[in-house]
């Protein structure tokens with residue numbers, strides 16, 4: 001039976017499409033993000049079984065309070081999808097950009113992951129889903145901090161999966177590695193290939209959640225790129 005799922009970062013792109021997809025599959029859905037107007041529009045579109053909560057994940061203490069509030073409104077939480085992320089902050093200097101990405105993609109992610117894991121242990125069950133990226137598999141000169149932040153997600157969730165396996169509670173940890181997906185994040189990006197719509201990505205993410213996968217490439221053929229990347233010698237990679 002579909003449960004109660006909260007999506008962190010559901011105002012656009014993959015997160016919004018996933019909110020719609022899970023709602024269509026019968027879940028009670030909680031949607032969060034900074035842009036409240038977008039959340040209201042989503043609520044108008046979906047109606048029943050859709051709860052909203054404004055949240056900035058980089059304000060860590062507030063984010064926990066806000067997560068508790070929406071969980072109370074929904075009367076429980078079975079699945080949390082940590083999707084909020086940025087690739088550049090648009091704040092100008094590299095140092096500022098790097099720190100902003102760390103704040104949202106790492107600090108905000110760790111804050112909600114550790115909190116939810118504790119809650120899931122207390123209630124005896126739960127499913128934590130993180131949205132990483134194919135970019136997590138390599139360093140990249142144009143977006144070093146973004147790729148590294150997603151690499152953090154992979155290792156961090158692997159650790160939590162091991163922790164879950166030693167826990168008495170029934171906790172699943174799923175890591176999603178999307179390739180290119182059309183969204184606000186990729187709006188002006190050039191040289192993309194195998195680009196998926198956010199809707200198709202959301203369908204495959206929902207399937208991976210329901211199959212309780214440890215890890216899923218989205219779309220599926222990106223598994224091939226993941227395999228190829230590992231074959232490139234570091235000396236060659238450094239010069240690319």
Ligand SMILES: NC(=O)c1ccc[n+]([C@@H]2O[C@H](COP(=O)([O-])OP(=O)(O)OC[C@H]3O[C@@H](n4cnc5c(N)ncnc54)[C@H](OP(=O)(O)O)[C@@H]3O)[C@@H](O)[C@H]2O)c1
Nearest residue numbers: 009011013014033034035056057084085133180181183185
């Ligand atoms: N698009 C791709 O090709 C691609 C590929 C691999 C991985 N991903 C990952 O997929 C996830 C979704 O990205 P997307 O492509 O769908 O981009 P997007 O359309 O820009 O969506 C990003 C979402 O994150 C939320 N968000 C950003 N900063 C936030 C903050 N400080 N607090 C709370 N929410 C915040 C945004 O909501 P607000 O702005 O309303 O706060 C929005 O809902 C990201 O983690 C991204 O790294 C994307």
